[in-house]
Amino acid sequence: AQRVTQPEKLLSVFKGAPVELKCNYSYSGSPELFWYVQYSRQRLQLLLRHISRESIKGFTADLNKGETSFHLKKPFAQEEDSAMYYCAKVQGNTGKLIFGQGTTLQVKP
């Protein structure tokens, strides 16, 4: 079965520190990957998709096919980045997403 793994349940950093949220996926040809963010008690919002290779809110993510990883990075964390982050992978051609377990990012002042 295809899997997305986010090994950290909680990542706590101080404001201004670099952040890296890890995501590994099981191999399956050409993966289509996303990062979603969920602020407290709100809906999930798309943060990044690997095909667009853009930077949103200072976050970037690089697909590493050799390591089957899609880690999310930001050089300087802000308090407003505190949220739950989900990595997700498309499964098949029905657009179904497989989500990782999520990582809570806590940015302390």
Added chain:
Amino acid sequence: NAGVTQTPKFRVLKTGQSMTLLCAQDMNHEYMYWYRQDPGMGLRLIHYSVGEGTTAKGEVPDGYNVSRLKKQNFLLGLESAAPSQTSVYFCASSLGDGREDSYEQYFGPGTRLTVT
């Protein structure tokens, strides 16, 4: 555009009661999905639909039924609620037309369901 909306926002049920959650989208999306979100489990797909009149099972379909009679609506039903169905339920939709961004999913605000 309202995007994806869900009703109700909150509900408390007693074990054995039934209810229907409604999801509506005004983006003319083909594909729609129902997920449940539980602590430490991420989001798990309950059922999905790739077009009006079609439905299919996801990862955790037991105890739920769905219907997609109209393209813009996707209903999730609980026939006999159980405490294990206490969760936050999210609906999502995507274009599904084969274009580059067709698999990006747009989410509703969620429904918090408690079964006592």
